[in-house]
Amino acid sequence: MPSTTNNSVAARRLAQVTTTLAGLSTAAAPPQYVAPPATKENLPYADLAVIDLSQGHTLSGRRSLATEVVRAMRTHGFFYVVNHGYSAEQTTRMFSIANETFDAVSEGEKAIYTGQSASVYEGYKPRQTWKIEDGVQDQIEHYNINRQVYNRPHPEPLRPYLAEIEAFARHNHFNILHPILRLLAMGMGLPDEALVEQHSFDEAGESSVRFMKYYPRSVDEEQRTKQVWLKGHTDIGSVTILWSQPVGGLQILSPDGQWRWVRHMENALVINAGDVLTFLCGGFYPATRHRVIQPPADQRGRARVGVFYFAMANDALPLVPHTHSPVLQHVGVQRQCADADAPTMQAWRQGVTAAYGRSTLVRSKQDARVEEEVIAGVVVKHYN
Ligand SMILES: O=C(O)CCC(=O)C(=O)O
Ligand SMILES: [Fe+2]
Numbered sequence: 543m544p545s546t547t548n549n550s551v552a553a554r555r556l557a558q559v560t561t562t563l564a565g566l567s568t569a570a571a572p573p574q575y576v577a578p579p580a581t582k583e584n585l586p587y588a589d590l591a592v593i594d595l596s597q598g599h600t601l602s603g604r605r606s607l608a609t610e611v612v613r614a615m616r617t618h619g620f621f622y623v624v625n626h627g628y629s630a631e632q633t634t635r636m637f638s639i640a641n642e643t644f645d646a647v648s649e650g651e652k653a654i655y656t657g658q659s660a661s662v663y664e665g666y667k668p669r670q671t672w673k674i675e676d677g678v679q680d681q682i683e684h685y686n687i688n689r690q691v692y693n694r695p696h697p698e699p700l701r702p703y704l705a706e707i708e709a710f711a712r713h714n715h716f717n718i719l720h721p722i723l724r725l726l727a728m729g730m731g732l733p734d735e736a737l738v739e740q741h742s743f744d745e746a747g748e749s750s751v752r753f754m755k756y757y758p759r760s761v762d763e764e765q766r767t768k769q770v771w772l773k774g775h776t777d778i779g780s781v782t783i784l785w786s787q788p789v790g791g792l793q794i795l796s797p798d799g800q801w802r803w804v805r806h807m808e809n810a811l812v813i814n815a816g817d818v819l820t821f822l823c824g825g826f827y828p829a830t831r832h833r834v835i836q837p838p839a840d841q842r843g844r845a846r847v848g849v850f851y852f853a854m855a856n857d858a859l860p861l862v863p864h865t866h867s868p869v870l871q872h873v874g875v876q877r878q879c880a881d882a883d884a885p886t887m888q889a890w891r892q893g894v895t896a897a898y899g900r901s902t903l904v905r906s907k908q909d910a911r912v913e914e915e916v917i918a919g920v921v922v923k924h925y926n
Contacts, residue, residue, distance in 0.1 A: 569702045574634070575641035575847060580788040580806045581838040588794050588802035590618055592810070596625035598721050604728060611722070612729035615815060619830025620794055620804065622786070623811040627717050630809045633785060633849075636710055639703045640753035640849050643685045646699035655697050657686070660900070661892035663750065663852075664688065669757065672899025674773060676766040680899065681757040688750050689715060689743060711751050714783055714851035715743050722781060722813060730826055730867040740822065741780065745856040748891055749779070754848035756791070756834065769836040776829035777816030778894045783851040784812040790838045791846060795831040804832075817894075818855050818887065824863030825876025857888035878920045885918035893917040 591614040597603035614621035628636075647655075655665040667684035674680055688694065689711035691704055700707075723737035741749065756771055771791060784792075786807050793801040794814075804812055815827045837846065855861070862881045864870065879885075885893070894917050903913035912923050 569706060571635070572638040572642045572703065573646075575638040577637065577788045577847065578841050578844050581790045581840050583790075583838040583840060585790070585803045585805075585838060586800070587805045588618055588620065588796065590614065590621050590804070590812075592622045592624055592807075593725075593813075594625050595623050595627075595718070595721060598725070604725065608725045608728040611725045615726070615729075615827045618794065618796070619828055620812060620814045620832075622807050623718065623722070623813055624807070624809075626811055627713060628809070633809050635706075636785070636849055637787065637847055639700070639706065640685075641755070641847050642699055642703075643697075643753045644683055644755045644847075647697045651697045651699075655685075655695075661896040662748065663752070663895060664694065672773075674767045674770055674899075678763050678767045680772065681759050681763075682772065683755045683757070685753045686750050687711070687752070688748060691751075707751060711749075711851070712743070714751070715741075715749060715853070718783055718811065719749070719781055719851065719853045726819070726823070726827060730823060730864065730869045732864055732867050736864060737780075737822065740855045740859050741853060742856055745858070747854050747857045747887065749851070749853045752848075752850040752852055754850065756846040756848075758843050758845065759836075764836055770833060771836060772834035773899070774831050774833040775898075776820075776831055777814065777852065778818070778891050779816045779852050779854040780818040780822065781853045782814050782816055783853070784814075785849040786810045786812055787846070787848060789841050789844060789846040791834045791836065793833055793835060795833075801833070801835075816852075818861060818890065821861035821878060821884070821890075822855065822863060824865065824867075824870045826867075826870055826873065854891055855887040857886065857891075859887045860884050861887060861890060883919050885920065889918045890920075894922065897922075 591610055593607055593610055598607055611621065652666050656668060657664040657666065663684065663686040665686060669681050669683055670679040672680040687707060691708040691711060696704060719741060720738050723741060724734045727734055727736045774795065788806045790803060792804040794804060796802050815829050817829050819827050820829045836842065862884045863875050863877065865875055897915060897917055901915050903915050906912035906914050906923065915922050
């Protein structure tokens with residue numbers, strides 16, 4: 543009986559929300575992470591649209607947001623979101639929890655919670671696992687938390703905050719990702735839930751919260767890597783939610799071939815499409831290349847803490863385009879491979895994650911600036 547099932551699901555959700563609220567009110571505040579002030583340097587910034595998510599409560603609001611999102615995605619591939627439902631205090635607190643993940647956990651405990659599989663981001667990714675250039679490796683630490691936060695154990699210093707991290711994952715998924723997916727579907731003339739159904743919270747999949755910390759490097763390493771901290775790439779998944787933070791370095795590759803900086807916006811989100819959205823939308827929303835370079839001169843020597851939600855589609859989903867979209871039929875479908883050969887979400891993410899920063903790349907025959915590899919039957923290009 544569907545209504546009984548719905549009632550019990552609703553009751554379970556309510557219980558989870560109540561537990562979460564209880565968790566929020568009882569956990570002591572983490573030591574506050576204070577980020578340095580935003581840079582004062584006058585840099586070539588990307589001119590990104592700002593989407594006010596609170597306007598999505600009405601149909602007419604959603605229609606005009608969908609038009610803005612389509613324009614933003616098809617010009618820069620990145621946009622800001624404001625009024626996403628978290629206060630500046632809640633956001634600051636999440637950055638403090640992120641920082642504790644690196645500063646309050648001993649090296650011994652980090653080793654215990656380091657991801658065991660090269661093809662899944664889970665737990666810690668230690669520094670120096672990826673090749674950058676000229677023998678220099680990355681100085682980036684990650685901690686990845688699947689949205690089903692309690693499915694795995696976490697280091698002791700994080701345990702008081704797990705209810706909060708769980709609520710944060712749900713907030714990203716239901717209050718940010720899903721509304722954005724509805725706008726993206728609307729922009730293609732698809733049913734509102736077409737992309738949402740492919741991004742279920744409860745089905746198997748790897749949509750995850752990620753905390754990240756970049757550590758400053760030596761002058762020699764900066765020179766050898768031409769200041770690149772994280773190589774140019776497109777994201778593996780469908781939508782990336784980056785919680786804006788003041789330490790600069792993130793740059794996007796504009797259509798004119800120039801790298802432009804992403805300016806920090808207080809308590810805003812920076813949203814971009816990844817490869818999976820490109821697959822599902824037949825190229826209508828291209829995955830924009832981006833990278834991280836050494837921060838501007840007035841922020842050098844400081845670490846750079848990041849908070850993200852990396853959304854992926856359901857693991858079992860074959861990554862084939864929504865060809866019934868009237869918009870896609872009008873502009874034409876771009877495919878990376880034949881539908882029959884399309885990888886599932888799981889095959890795609892495992893293939894890219896295992897290869898990332900480890901594989902030997904081959905210089906493209908068409909473009910000397912590009913290096914290539916083949917993953918799950920799809921040619922993947924790397925730009926530096
Ligand atoms: O740290 C950032 O600003 C961006 C990181 C990023 O692009 C990624 O982890 O995929
Ligand atoms: Fe990225």
